[in-house]
Amino acid sequence: MAYSLTAQTVNYDNGKITYDREEIRTIKVTLKPYVSTIKDKFSDWIDDHYEVDLDEKRLLFFDKEYMTAEGVVIPKVSPRKIDLHVKVDETQKGNTVLHVFASYGYNNWIVPQEHPYAHDALREIVYDFISDYLPEYYYERVEDTQERIEDIKDENSDIAYDLADNKKEIDDLLKKNDELRIELEQNKTKLKKANERLNVRKNEYRKVKNKVSGMK
DSSP states (O other): OEEEETTEEEEEEEEEEEETTEEEEEEEEEESSOHHHHHHHHHHHHHHHHOOOHHHHHHHTTTSSEEEEEEEOOTTTOSSOEEEEEEEEEOTTSOEEEEEEEESSTTOBOOTTTOHHHHHHHHHHHHHHHHHHHHHHHHHHHHHHHHHHHHHHHHHHHHHHHHHHHHHHHHHHHHHHHHHHHHHHHHHHHHHHHHHHHHHHHHHHHHHHHHHHHTO
């Protein structure tokens, strides 16, 4: 089965995987989010809903390909203890593939032929996870984008304020420059008149000096 969402296609399928040199049937889901994201989210989800601790196994065997919870009871699947295995891979196209499979101990795999009800219940658990997780995943992406939009709006407001402040400062400087230019022109006129008066007074001074000299 495949369900298409915006920028997201979820493919549900019967998968196959080689585990301990044996080909095992898996419940397989192909989707977009990153491998590390799916690992973390599935571990948290299965722990929250069924008290199955995949994280502990993953931390103990962090170099392994699989997350495993051994000897756990998931009542929806079976009253018996099972070993739950999870593998998350990246495909060549950049999608993420989630494989989930389980067994009643060594070599007693929960597959449709031998344990149809338990297998169907396990499949429902995987589908429930996808149904819970994907809307949350995309909602978080929406929230992240909205926060970024608000950040950009705040940045734009700050820039607009700075531009207005700078414009006011520039306008004030231009006004001040206009006033200084007017004052400069006025001073030039005053200087010209002062020089004219100085010449007149120099002439008066020379005339008076000459008269006084002639009277001696």
